[in-house]
Amino acid sequence: MSGLRRGVWVIPLSLAAAFILQALPLPPAVAVWTPNWVTLVTLYWCVAAPRLAGVGLGFFTGLAADVLEATLLGQQALAKCAAAFLVVWQRRRFRMYHLWQQACLVPLPVALEQLVSALVRAAAGAGEPDFTDLLPVLTAAPAWPLLFLMLNGLQRLAGLRLAGQ
Amino acid sequence: MEDIYESSLRAAIVRLLVFTALAAALVAADRRFGVVAQVRGHAATATEAVFDAAALPAGFGQWLYGAYLDREELLRRNAQLRRANVLLRAQMPRHEFLEKENRRLRRLLLDAGGGPSITLFAELAPVNLSRSAEQKIILSRGRADNVFPGQLALDAFGVVGQVTAAGLRKSTVTLLTDSSHSVPVQVARNGLQAVVYGGGVRGALSVPHLSQQADIKEGDLLVTSGLGRRFPAGHPVARVVSVLSDDRENTLAVAAAPVAQLDYLKEVVLLHRATVDPPPAAGDSP
Numbered sequence: 001m002s003g004l005r006r007g008v009w010v011i012p013l014s015l016a017a018a019f020i021l022q023a024l025p026l027p028p029a030v031a032v033w034t035p036n037w038v039t040l041v042t043l044y045w046c047v048a049a050p051r052l053a054g055v056g057l058g059f060f061t062g063l064a065a066d067v068l069e070a071t072l073l074g075q076q077a078l079a080k081c082a083a084a085f086l087v088v089w090q091r092r093r094f095r096m097y098h099l100w101q102q103a104c105l106v107p108l109p110v111a112l113e114q115l116v117s118a119l120v121r122a123a124a125g126a127g128e129p130d131f132t133d134l135l136p137v138l139t140a141a142p143a144w145p146l147l148f149l150m151l152n153g154l155q156r157l158a159g160l161r162l163a164g165q
Numbered sequence: 166m167e168d169i170y171e172s173s174l175r176a177a178i179v180r181l182l183v184f185t186a187l188a189a190a191l192v193a194a195d196r197r198f199g200v201v202a203q204v205r206g207h208a209a210t211a212t213e214a215v216f217d218a219a220a221l222p223a224g225f226g227q228w229l230y231g232a233y234l235d236r237e238e239l240l241r242r243n244a245q246l247r248r249a250n251v252l253l254r255a256q257m258p259r260h261e262f263l264e265k266e267n268r269r270l271r272r273l274l275l276d277a278g279g280g281p282s283i284t285l286f287a288e289l290a291p292v293n294l295s296r297s298a299e300q301k302i303i304l305s306r307g308r309a310d311n312v313f314p315g316q317l318a319l320d321a322f323g324v325v326g327q328v329t330a331a332g333l334r335k336s337t338v339t340l341l342t343d344s345s346h347s348v349p350v351q352v353a354r355n356g357l358q359a360v361v362y363g364g365g366v367r368g369a370l371s372v373p374h375l376s377q378q379a380d381i382k383e384g385d386l387l388v389t390s391g392l393g394r395r396f397p398a399g400h401p402v403a404r405v406v407s408v409l410s411d412d413r414e415n416t417l418a419v420a421a422a423p424v425a426q427l428d429y430l431k432e433v434v435l436l437h438r439a440t441v442d443p444p445p446a447a448g449d450s451p
Contacts, residue, residue, distance in 0.1 A: 016215070019212075019215045020215055020218045020219045021219075022219075023215055023216055023218075023219035023292045024219045024222065024223075024292075025219065025220065025223045025291040025292055050173070054177055054180065055177050055180040055181050055184060056180055056184065058184075059184040059187070059188065062188075063191075064212060067205060067208045067209055067211075067212055068209070068212045068215060068216075069301075070301040070303070070329075070330065070337040070339075072192050072195050072196070073191045073192065073194070073195040073201055073205065074187075074188035074189065074190070074191030074192040074194075074195065075188075075192060077184070077187075077188045077191065078184075078185060078188035078189070078192070081181060081184045081185065081188065082181070082185075085177060085178075085181045088174070088177045089174060089177065120192055123192075124192055124195075124196050125196075125344060125345070128365055128366070
């Protein structure tokens with residue numbers, strides 16, 4: 001661990017882009033299908049740069065999402081924390097898989113996030129879960145390879161070294 | 166290698182526990198409205214740039230649309246708006262007269278809080294909120310435009326909700342259908358007092374705690390009662406959809422639907438009573 005790594009800036013940059021992408025105004029029929037970009041980008045960094053990103057990153061992106069989207073403060077923080085932990089925990093196995101296999105698995109942490117989110121809301125009496133909560137879980141799978149290739153390219157471009165290399 | 170992995174996993178577990186506790190504390194604090202609203206407003210200021218960036222493509226699209234819109238179409242719309250304006254202007258003096266009369270009558274009824282409402286026009290920020298925040302909307306006005314928590318938001322038909330957090334240039338309105346929202350109302354027909362609660366689903370409201378003898382029926386209009394001095398009185402809130410009697414509890418299960426068109430909101434009017442001073446944070450923030 002030597003000081004600040006080269007190319008660390010791609011992490012906040014990609015997260016900022018994810019937040020903007022998530023806030024993009026879309027027709028409601030399309031909006032319910034949008035994958036949770038912020039979560040997916042967070043998970044990518046948990047896999048690719050475990051020394052820089054982990055449960056803590058999940059917490060803080062979640063907190064930012066709570067402020068931005070006017071959800072209960074702490075709701076998405078907790079949810080993204082849990083999703084990040086799942087990925088950090090199984091990171092080594094996850095990294096071994098092919099991209100399409102990863103795409104099949106990535107709905108799991110997203111589902112955990114939605115579940116925790118729904119539980120927190122229910123516990124706080126802030127609304128019932130909805131079947132539309134499940135749609136981002138489904139769209140996480142096709143979104144992952146796209147995101148992976150883009151972020152991987154960006155990471156190489158910035159010279160941020162992959163974990164374990 | 167295995168050791169490093171094990172220790173980093175252990176560290177991750179510790180962090181998970183710490184952050185979970187922190188998040189739980191935040192959720193608990195947030196439910197106590199007001200404690201966090203101020204903080205949230207300031208934090209929201211920091212994230213406003215995200216909304217501005219997200220609104221850019223839509224703004225560009227609108228600009229294109231405007232640039233290529235038919236001249237004829239523009240002229241037609243202009244004429245239409247001018248007609249509407251004349252009509253509204255013609256009705257204004259009558260409204261002023263009615264408001265004066267209303268205020269006089271209110272004074273007779275010893276309601277001191279009947280002062281004129283201060284209004285402010287605010288557009289919705291063109292942003293997409295996550296599904297879990299469906300019962301909230303973001304306005305592209307904030308403390309800089311004198312928006313502060315507690316203001317009532319209306320559309321052309323009735324009450325939309327109230328401002329719950331105000332950033333510098335953006336603010337959040339909690340819709341009246343949010344499960345944390347309640348508003349004191351009266352039945353317009355007979356003045357029966359009640360409270361309307363949000364159902365947590367868009368379009369659903371409930372009016373609990375009414376005895377079976379209460380005079381309320383399907384189609385009744387519910388208007389703000391001004392009770393509690395939080396909202397100005399007389400603004401339409403909801404229409405009663407169904408009244409079922411619950412014999413066990415000896416109460417009525419009253420379902421209502423908002424009169425405001427919550428699915429088609431483009432802009433809202435914010436009001437607060439002149440008699441209620443804005444909190445100091447709203448007026449003289451640095």
